[in-house]
Amino acid sequence: MSGRREEILDAALDLADERGLAAVSMRAVADRVGVTPMALYPHVGSKAALLDGMVGRLLGGMAAELAGTEGDWTVRLSAYGRQARELAKRHPWSVNLLLTRPAVTPDAVRFVDAIYTALLEAGVPARLVPRLERLVSTFVLGFLASEANGRFAPGTLDPRGRRGQLPEGALPGHAAVARWLDLPSDLDAEFEADQADLRQLVERIAADAGASAGPDSRTLPE
Amino acid sequence: MSGRREEILDAALDLADERGLAAVSMRAVADRVGVTPMALYPHVGSKAALLDGMVGRLLGGMAAELAGTEGDWTVRLSAYGRQARELAKRHPWSVNLLLTRPAVTPDAVRFVDAIYTALLEAGVPARLVPRLERLVSTFVLGFLASEANGRFAPGTLDPRGRRGQLPEGALPGHAAVARWLDLPSDLDAEFEADQADLRQLVERIAADAGASAGPDSRTLPE
DNA sequence: GCTCATGGCTCTACACTGTAGATCTATACG
DNA sequence: CGTATAGATCTACAGTGTAGAGCCATGAGC
Numbered sequence: 353m354s355g356r357r358e359e360i361l362d363a364a365l366d367l368a369d370e371r372g373l374a375a376v377s378m379r380a381v382a383d384r385v386g387v388t389p390m391a392l393y394p395h396v397g398s399k400a401a402l403l404d405g406m407v408g409r410l411l412g413g414m415a416a417e418l419a420g421t422e423g424d425w426t427v428r429l430s431a432y433g434r435q436a437r438e439l440a441k442r443h444p445w446s447v448n449l450l451l452t453r454p455a456v457t458p459d460a461v462r463f464v465d466a467i468y469t470a471l472l473e474a475g476v477p478a479r480l481v482p483r484l485e486r487l488v489s490t491f492v493l494g495f496l497a498s499e500a501n502g503r504f505a506p507g508t509l510d511p512r513g514r515r516g517q518l519p520e521g522a523l524p525g526h527a528a529v530a531r532w533l534d535l536p537s538d539l540d541a542e543f544e545a546d547q548a549d550l551r552q553l554v555e556r557i558a559a560d561a562g563a564s565a566g567p568d569s570r571t572l573p574e
Numbered sequence: 575m576s577g578r579r580e581e582i583l584d585a586a587l588d589l590a591d592e593r594g595l596a597a598v599s600m601r602a603v604a605d606r607v608g609v610t611p612m613a614l615y616p617h618v619g620s621k622a623a624l625l626d627g628m629v630g631r632l633l634g635g636m637a638a639e640l641a642g643t644e645g646d647w648t649v650r651l652s653a654y655g656r657q658a659r660e661l662a663k664r665h666p667w668s669v670n671l672l673l674t675r676p677a678v679t680p681d682a683v684r685f686v687d688a689i690y691t692a693l694l695e696a697g698v699p700a701r702l703v704p705r706l707e708r709l710v711s712t713f714v715l716g717f718l719a720s721e722a723n724g725r726f727a728p729g730t731l732d733p734r735g736r737r738g739q740l741p742e743g744a745l746p747g748h749a750a751v752a753r754w755l756d757l758p759s760d761l762d763a764e765f766e767a768d769q770a771d772l773r774q775l776v777e778r779i780a781a782d783a784g785a786s787a788g789p790d791s792r793t794l795p796e
Numbered sequence: 797g798c799t800c801a802t803g804g805c806t807c808t809a810c811a812c813t814g815t816a817g818a819t820c821t822a823t824a825c826g
Numbered sequence: 827c828g829t830a831t832a833g834a835t836c837t838a839c840a841g842t843g844t845a846g847a848g849c850c851a852t853g854a855g856c
Contacts, residue, residue: 356804364607377844390844391805399843451716452670454725456725463743468747478751482759486726487713487768494673503676504708523683525690546709553775564751578833600814611833612815621814 375446408496425473475558632707633681697780
């Protein structure tokens, strides 16, 4: 059973990488494997399960990478974000799946655990670690999705092309930052700068906790 | 033309609110309007355009709310996040659309402009405003999507139910924060705490900029 | 050898999706 | 009256995921 299932997931992943997720129909996957469509079902129970299997494959690859990540917590936390982003760039179709189909595999749990460990090492009190992990991962997933889906594309929110639709003076903020909107955005640098800002946020929270009560105080949850 | 188009969008929005986005087929919308499916096309050009129209409707409603938001920048920035979250809770189907179909309507631009204005008022240098707006909005959209899609659901990442699959000691981070994982998560409080953390981040950036060169220095882009 | 059970496949079909293009219908205008 | 137009219906197509019946090859037991 496992041989055919792997073959099916391989085919689906290849199709998604070549032509995007919309190209991954059961018929297309079956064609690629060399069987008829209904033959997929004993191995992957449904289309939804196929998609979950595809995500599981990616997370498995990432978990292997993650296990080799060394350094202090800032280095590791930064590397985890970069690894997620590299994966999203190699497989743009995966981002929406990661956001819309929460993965509850052992590999996903390992990833969360790695972030927990880094935050604890940073001095974040244990009671704040789950929230901060969620904040950090939420930002990363949001960034990857925005990048993949074009929300950050140049000119997406540039209003100069729609001056006929909004009255003069309707966008004071844009007017004030106008000359910075012209610059090509470097999303690599931006992602790193954002990660650095979030790490500083983590440091500040750890420092506050150190100043008030120590790293694992028994105060009430926030 | 505008009467029928409004009717079609109303029908689509009602269907989505009642039964989710998957229920919004052209046939279902047409049934609700009382016409046959092909009759929708002169008014909304395609299914994709219908979805964009639905988003546009929501953003229009939010822009009206946003225009009435008053207070200093911290109050406003916080309120914008809350408004977005209220909208997502009233219309859970909208979140994935907002992330996957970047909206380039005047209302969307107005929303961005309001955040720009708040950041400028906070003292963030103009050259950093676009990046920080993207950071803040990325977090908010990511949070809303994660909430709507179940990523934050209790037990999603609780590994205690899968102890048979991971060796003892494989999750040191989880072990260290175990007792905080038992608590029911209050996502309202969490969202507010996260927003407060991001506002502090903004304050820190503004303060750094004030200390180094003033609010609109002519240094190179970051 | 034959029979039976099993796993894994094919075949046929269904309900559903978005939408193309031809045609119909009601209305307004000259 | 005839003509033009807007907006609808009708019919059909290509594609989607998947149900259920049946087929086929293989292995085990007699």
